[in-house]
Amino acid sequence: MPWFKAGTVSVVQNSNAVIGAGTAFIANARVGDAFRGPDGGWYEVTNIVSDTALSIAPPYLGATNATGAYALAPMQGYVKDSADALRALVNQFGGVMAVLGQTATQAGVRASLNLTNTDGLPEGPTNKYMTASGVRTTPLTGLDxxxxxxxxxxxxxxxxxxxxxxxxxxxxxxxxxxxxxxVGRGYIDGLLPAYTSGTGISVTSGTAYIPGLGKNIYVPNSLTLSGLSLSGNTWYYLYLYDNAGTPAIELVTTAPSAPYSGNARTKTGDTSRRFICALRTSGATGLYNFIVNQGFIEYRENIPAAPFRVLAAGAATTPTGVNCSTVVPPVTQTAIFMFSNIGTPVMFVQFPGLTSAVLQQVAAGTRFKSQAPLSTAQFVDYSNSGTGGNSYIDVCGYGMER
Structure with missing residues (x-):
């Protein structure tokens, strides 16, 4: 390290003070350095006050000099201090450095510590590795x-x-x-729907088998839905399901699937929902009023009017299909009708698609309420025995078939 000689110094005989001009003592001098004064003598630096002031010992021996040349020489003590500090570090961390190995890479350190896989890590009391023995000895604590x-x-x-x-x-x-x-897989008992309002429905207590659960669901008390938001002129389907151990019902537009046992159905795509019945809304977005009577849902509305009147003044003399799908759901092939004949010929009600199969004869001037089968598209066939026919068909209800 070179000696520092920038600037000049002012020294006074028998004084410890050295005042510099153009000097930088703080960055270039240390306590213990050697100070060569303008008199050529050597002194020890005992204190560094600022870049332009320091103290020496012994007091300056030469003649007073206001702008004398000088030199600051570093002593061997710096090297010794560094060596002592390095020795202390080696003593403290040398063993750790040896364990880390001699390859100064992440892979090298891992290899030295045997951490290339979990073989180098012991299992803790809580965090276990899934070794073969660990899996075998892990208890099934908490299995419910x-x-x-x-x-x-x-x-x-x-x-x-x-x-x-x-x-x-x-x-x-x-x-x-x-x-x-x-009890079979299609078992259902009770669970009869009841109209409560245009936006409400309930079912009585009962029991039903639900395929998705593989068991019967028992409903000890009636279940009710209210405040429903419904679309107009739409078929809705009522389902029973298990809601985390509690029986519940839902009314949705998703139709049931094909029967899985007898007439028993589940919701399409969800065997955890057991079909109960189908219900229709009016154009006013409320459910049509109804009652349940011996397995049929019977409308309590103005039947001799649309949409329940599916045929008005029918005069056909050959078997003709009448579409009933507006008020008969696609999940049944049976309906209750009021057949009225105010014409002169006899009115015939025929089995759908079979012209020779007459189910009912309604004489002129009479009315007849009866159940009748429907086609798979919810059509019923009728005809008159001759000209002058004036036949009416009103749908009064439909089979639940569940």
Whole structure:
């Protein structure tokens, strides 16, 4: 390190003070450095006050000089201090550096520490690695076989396994119980719908088998929906389901699937919903009023008018189909009709598609209320025995077929 000689100094005989001009003592001098004064003598730097002031020892021996040349020489003590500090670091961290190895890369350090895989890491008391022995010895703590609720995304594997096992056990037990009682997969008892308002519906207590659950759902008390938001002139379908262990109903526009057993149906795409009945809204977006009578839903509306009057002044003399789908749902092939004949010939009600199969004869000037089958498209056939026909057909209700 070169000696520092910038600027000049002012020294006074027998004084410790050195005053500099154009000097920079703070950055270029250290306590313990050697100061060569204008008199050629050597002194020790004992204090550095500022860039232009420092103290020396012993006091300056030469003659007073206001602009003398000088020199600051670094001493060997710097190297010794550095060596001492390095030795202290080696003593403190040398063992750690040796463990980290001699390859100064991440891969090299990992290899030295045996951390290229988890073999170099011991298992803790809580965080376990899924080794073969670890899997075998992990207890099934918290496994609950009593909860059969649906599995959700937040469930752990243990919780989900318990739910699935509970569902299987419950389904097996229900199936066995149903078999022992002679109850089939299409079983339904009670659960009769009742009109409460244009935007409300209820069902009585009862029991129904739900395929998606593999068991019967028992409804101890009536269930009610109210304040429904409904579209006009639309078929709605009522379903029973299990809502986390509690029986519930829903009224939606999703039609049921084809029957899975007898007339029993479930919601299309969802076997956890058991079909109860179909209901129609009017153009005023409210449900048509109805009652349930011996397996039929009968309208309590102004029947001799649209949309219930599906034929007015019919005069056909050959079998003719009458579309009833506006007030008869696609899930039934049976309806209750009022057939009225105010013409002169006899009115015939015929089996759909079979011209020779006469179901009812309605004499001139009479009315006749009767059940009649429909085609798969909800058509009923009629004709008159001759000209002068004046036939009327009103739909009074339809079969529940559930």
């Amino acid at each position: 076989l009593a909860i059969s609720a649906p599995v959700v995304a937040t469930d752990s594997i243990l919780v989900a396994s318990g739910k699935l096992q509970a569902q299987v056990s419950s389904a097996a037990a229900s199936a066995a119980a149903a078999a022992s009682m002679g």
